[in-house]
Amino acid sequence: MNLIKRLVLVLKPLEPEKKKSINWSVFPAYIGLVATAITIYFTSENLRGNEKWRKGEFIATQFEKFNADTNVIFVTSFVDYYSRLVRFPNERDTFLERDNVSEYLFPTSLSEDLDGRKRAFIRDRFDAYLDKVSLFNRYEEANLMSLADIKPYLRYQVGILGKPSTEQHLSTFQEALWSYIDRYGYDDIQKLYCKFGFNIYPASKGDSCSCAPIGDLNRTIMTSIQMEAVVD
Numbered sequence: 001m002n003l004i005k006r007l008v009l010v011l012k013p014l015e016p017e018k019k020k021s022i023n024w025s026v027f028p029a030y031i032g033l034v035a036t037a038i039t040i041y042f043t044s045e046n047l048r049g050n051e052k053w054r055k056g057e058f059i060a061t062q063f064e065k066f067n068a069d070t071n072v073i074f075v076t077s078f079v080d081y082y083s084r085l086v087r088f089p090n091e092r093d094t095f096l097e098r099d100n101v102s103e104y105l106f107p108t109s110l111s112e113d114l115d116g117r118k119r120a121f122i123r124d125r126f127d128a129y130l131d132k133v134s135l136f137n138r139y140e141e142a143n144l145m146s147l148a149d150i151k152p153y154l155r156y157q158v159g160i161l162g163k164p165s166t167e168q169h170l171s172t173f174q175e176a177l178w179s180y181i182d183r184y185g186y187d188d189i190q191k192l193y194c195k196f197g198f199n200i201y202p203a204s205k206g207d208s209c210s211c212a213p214i215g216d217l218n219r220t221i222m223t224s225i226q227m228e229a230v231v232d
Contacts, residue, residue: 059145062135063153071128079157082169088118098169102176107183130181134188140195147195155196162198178202 066072077084078098086096104122136154139145165171178200181189193200 055144059149062139062145066132066153069128069132071125072132074125075129076157078173079160088121098173102172105176105180107179126177126180127184130186130189133192134186137188137192137195140192150192151196154192158193158196158198162193162196162200 074086078101081098083095083097085093087093101122104119105126133154136145136150140147140150160170161174161177165174179202181200182202182205190201
């Protein structure tokens with residue numbers, strides 16, 4: 001009897017294995033996670049795009065105001081030209097030469113015979129100009145602008161005023177301006193020029209601009225400017 005039961009068990013067809021069923025109830029949760037990840041990604045990309053746009057708008061606005069400022073126009077005109085018409089208070093238009101400006105910027109003891117009102121007029125405009133240029137170094141240090149953002153707007157005037165010139169009138173003007181910047185504590189100007197690659201610190205301060213020796217500084221920045229001009 002036992003033998004018959006064993007034969008029946010052996011000869012009995014095997015029952016098909018039950019297939020595992022898919023738990024469809026978890027699919028909505030998976031889909032939700034994927035949708036959330038996609039939403040986060042595109043939101044972050046959109047925020048980055050908006051941030052770049054706002055930064056670009058801020059930079060463009062600041063330099064638009066800078067270039068439109070009358071004091072900036074006054075000072076930079078002496079970068080391009082040896083002389084220009086100037087209207088001093090209560091006077092008619094008169095030609096002012098770059099050498100005259102240099103005399104007004106040098107210490108008072110070296111220009112005692114000059115008109116004090118004209119000296120004040122010139123210095124007020126240079127003070128306003130230097131204050132505005134100083135802002136760009138502060139923007140750079142606060143990470144509101146990078147040097148790459150600033151360079152296209154200032155590299156022309158910084159290149160002319162920062163690179164020691166062999167032309168007599170411009171060289172005297174540079175000496176007067178650098179001395180004025182140092183004498184009245186425009187540290188941000190000195191730092192910004194150093195970042196551009198120019199050491200405008202007085203010789204008495206030695207290697208205050210620690211970027212590189214002055215020859216290398218000037219050669220590096222001018223090479224960079226020339227290369228960018230070719231690319232542009």
